[in-house]
Every structure is written in structure tokens, then in C-alpha cells.
Amino acid sequence: MCAKMSSRMYKGMRVSYAQRVCCNGYKREGERCVPICANDCGHGRCIKPNVCACDTGYVNLNSILANRCIPNCLGDCHNGQCINPGVCECATGYKLETKTGHCRPV
Structure with missing residues (x-):
């Protein structure tokens, strides 16, 4: 106060x-x-002005203006999109390499 x-x-x-x-x-x-928080935290809660604390399996990208909690995937899901915690959906023509979390060309 x-x-x-x-x-x-x-x-x-x-x-x-x-x-x-x-x-x-x-x-x-x-x-x-x-x-x-100017934007909805998504999968988390607002703990300070414009700062989100994320639920388990999600990360906060404070370095971007959205300041949202987004799913976290092993290897950052290169050449794909992390759609849920630990769930990487590879782009067309790529297949997930489970050990690294990267999508590699087929």
C-alpha cells in the first residue's frame, strides 16, 4: 500500500x-x-507489475513485450513449435530427435 x-x-x-x-x-x-500485468500471463500468475511467475512446465520470456508463460520443450524445439510442456511439434519435413529435442530434416 x-x-x-x-x-x-x-x-x-x-x-x-x-x-x-x-x-x-x-x-x-x-x-x-x-x-x-499488461498482458495475461497465460499459464502463470502476475506476481509484480508486468512480471509473471509460470506454472510447472512453462517459462517466462521477460525479454519480450508479451511477458507470457509459454510451454518449455527440451532443446527449445528447433524447426518446430513447443505446443505443450515437453511436446514439440516439428515443422513439415522434420522429425523429432527425442534425445536433443531438435527437429531434424527427414
Whole structure:
């Protein structure tokens, strides 16, 4: 929580007081302030403003603007697409080499 200073007149005197508000990058949900992620984390949850913590089997690519949790595959699934944790779908003309996780030409 952050404090926002305000003032008002009370019986002819200016009275200052602090209001409890959510800090930048957070929003109020009930009595709590929760972080805001500009994009949905996907398979994870927002733990700080624009920072996702991923579920098991997913990785966070904070270096890209999407900041989403994407499936993680052995060998980064070169020449294919990681469609679920540990599930690499190779591009046409390629076959998965299970030991390395790379899709090799057929």
C-alpha cells in the first residue's frame, strides 16, 4: 500500500491526512492491492507489475513485450513449435530427435 496525502478543512483549520491507496502498477481487489500485468500471463500468475511467475512446465520470456508463460520443450524445439510442456511439434519435413529435442530434416 502507498499513502496519498490529502487535506481538508475541519472547523476552520486545514487538516492533512494520508489515504491508503494502491501503488503504481497495482489495483485494488477487495481489501488487497494486486499487481497488474499488461498482458495475461497465460499459464502463470502476475506476481509484480508486468512480471509473471509460470506454472510447472512453462517459462517466462521477460525479454519480450508479451511477458507470457509459454510451454518449455527440451532443446527449445528447433524447426518446430513447443505446443505443450515437453511436446514439440516439428515443422513439415522434420522429425523429432527425442534425445536433443531438435527437429531434424527427414
